[in-house]
Amino acid sequence: MPIRPSQVPSQVRGLRARNRRAIMTAIRNLKHTARVDIARVTGISAATVTSITADLVAEGLVEETLDGAQERSGGRGRPRVLLRVRPDAFLIAGAKISTDRITVTLTDYAGEEVAYHVEPQPVPQVATAVEVARHLCLAIETALAGKGKSLAELASVGVGLPGFIDASSGRVYWSACFKERDVDFRALLTSTFGCPVSLDNDANLVALAEKWFGLGRGVDNFIVVTIEHGVGMGVVLGGKLFRGMRGIGTEFGHTKVQMDGALCRCGQRGCLEAYVADYALVREAGAALGRDLSCPMTLQEDLDALFAAAKAGDRVAESIFERAGRMFAMGLANLVNVFDPNLIIFSGEQMRYDYLYSPRVLVRMRQLTVVPGRNPPEVRIHKWGDRIWVRGAAALAMDALAESDASGSARDHEHLTPASESLLA
């Protein structure tokens, strides 16, 4: 039976906490490992490794196995005792909230996916925070039920959603998914799930996922631009996620590209999103598709029809995508002017439409940057679906768990090696 964090002995602080954490990470990364190897890779004394791993075994976080390889090879002497993370020590959920669905992954403590579930909303809508929390709970419960598990067995939950999220306080200042503004969503979810909840802007989770598992592996500085229903950004600076000076910066979709411009979902005018997001394209589609949008198909169907019309040469439809591309190029150029990146990763499911990353858009981006003669940043396209977003969320939750276990604070999870790189599967 999984152990809940509250059952873990009182928090161990300071040096021992850091050592404990380093040892736990080593065991996780090395999969099956001997104490002597843990001491080697962590630089922690053998005596301390022995003492701390004894605690971890006693607490049920780590288990001992015999070195099967040595037995099979007929090695003499006692078989070595190896350590590994106990997969069933904790059950972790990662979730991504969108306006039209909630996607959930469940992983074990070793980082292996146990279940994956998508809970659609029949009618996409902006709901109250309580309704979203209920929907999220339903999605996670459904994922759990498929494996004969219940909410009470969850040790940690990580959630990503679009909008202006303060990861440190867990507040949602604004999200396209919520009717209200300024919601203490983490508190709401913590009371719903009864376990630690980590919350972050969804694009930040993609940036973390790119850093941990994807195209940002081994790259210290890069920008991730996510294109889904909206436009998001995550910035990695010096190997760490940069959330802005006060915690909710690196906003891209709601930077202004036109004074007094098109109305955005956020209520302001001239936001980049109001020109390039799917809803922005579809609201102009009536003119191109020549039909009454008061009797709409779904947003997706409208967008697909508009895209097909443009590809078939419809000039009006073309002009909609063309303007979106030019606005996007202008927004990207401003990012390049400010951050001077070497690498920009475009990530998200909307990447199936090429209007935002056509060669023409990238050429225009270069023309609008301040040093057009210099090497432009490399732009890479990553057509990851929801799976990687929710795995980013699960990794965030696992790190928060490790952090709260080791030091009682979940603030610095972005500074860490991911708890489990095997989340990539």
Add this chain to the structure above:
Amino acid sequence: MPIRPSQVPSQVRGLRARNRRAIMTAIRNLKHTARVDIARVTGISAATVTSITADLVAEGLVEETLDGAQERSGGRGRPRVLLRVRPDAFLIAGAKISTDRITVTLTDYAGEEVAYHVEPQPVPQVATAVEVARHLCLAIETALAGKGKSLAELASVGVGLPGFIDASSGRVYWSACFKERDVDFRALLTSTFGCPVSLDNDANLVALAEKWFGLGRGVDNFIVVTIEHGVGMGVVLGGKLFRGMRGIGTEFGHTKVQMDGALCRCGQRGCLEAYVADYALVREAGAALGRDLSCPMTLQEDLDALFAAAKAGDRVAESIFERAGRMFAMGLANLVNVFDPNLIIFSGEQMRYDYLYSPRVLVRMRQLTVVPGRNPPEVRIHKWGDRIWVRGAAALAMDALAESDASGSARDHEHLTPASESLLA
């Protein structure tokens, strides 16, 4: 006679170099100090302090004095030997290049200003890099001559200028002061002056000056926006100057605020500068001032006339400043969206015109940020003149000197405590 860096014994690397540097900084900051106090504040062993300070004295960088206070107070035993920086060990120049003048400060090695000189250009113009270098040389020579000094006595030169500057390579990709693009200006200046030259974007030097001497003292994260002939930005992140991921980022004046908008000096369209800089205002002034601008007064006179007309209630003149203010608010809001700063400092001589920081502009900036309900960043106005810019340049030069002395590299000067806080005078 000043010692040139080439006379300093071969470069001392590694730990000893770091210790040497820490000791030099301590002596400078503590003004007159005993070896025992240096050991205390640096945490370096007394033996190492004794050894390294002996080197510094032998090299003429530091000199011994007796503790006059102890003598006067009739203290018993031997008077303590104190150490201080030898002011005449090095002579340092800091300069700011603008299109209409070059401003120079000379400081001694203790950071005290020795001379200050402004060399105007009779006819403001865009010149070749060689002409600008000659003008700079003339300005510095004039400052030196006033003190009976010559170029040969300069140990280090720091230069700030507007534009797209790579501080690490010393290249000027574009500057409003140069006719050409992509100039290795540092190499040109190094051959002109025969001593190390540091080059940086002028707004970066203001950010460093604010961090070292000004409103950014003790603040780890802030943004400086400079408003002069153009619009510049310097960003301090985690106590360090952030120059972008590849070294020439944090560009603000040439981010685009209008697709296919007004033509900018840089050759592109829609740059913020093309709406808010003095030249942008003046080129619209004909309509308001009702006179033929083909026979112009100076830019400054035109701007003053336009400003006076607006203040006197001329609607056309008002509308010019009003639009500039709205564009500036939009640009600022985008900075807030990206960096989420707690503090923005407006700095520069153009601050005498209030159109860019009127309450209306700041209210509009807040309205355009993504979380209008949250505490907006504090905006502080700093009407520093050229003096602080060139002192920032001199401090940069002094740090480069200390760095080249200690490790042979001038790359990391922004990470350091300023070589001399007394540059503020």
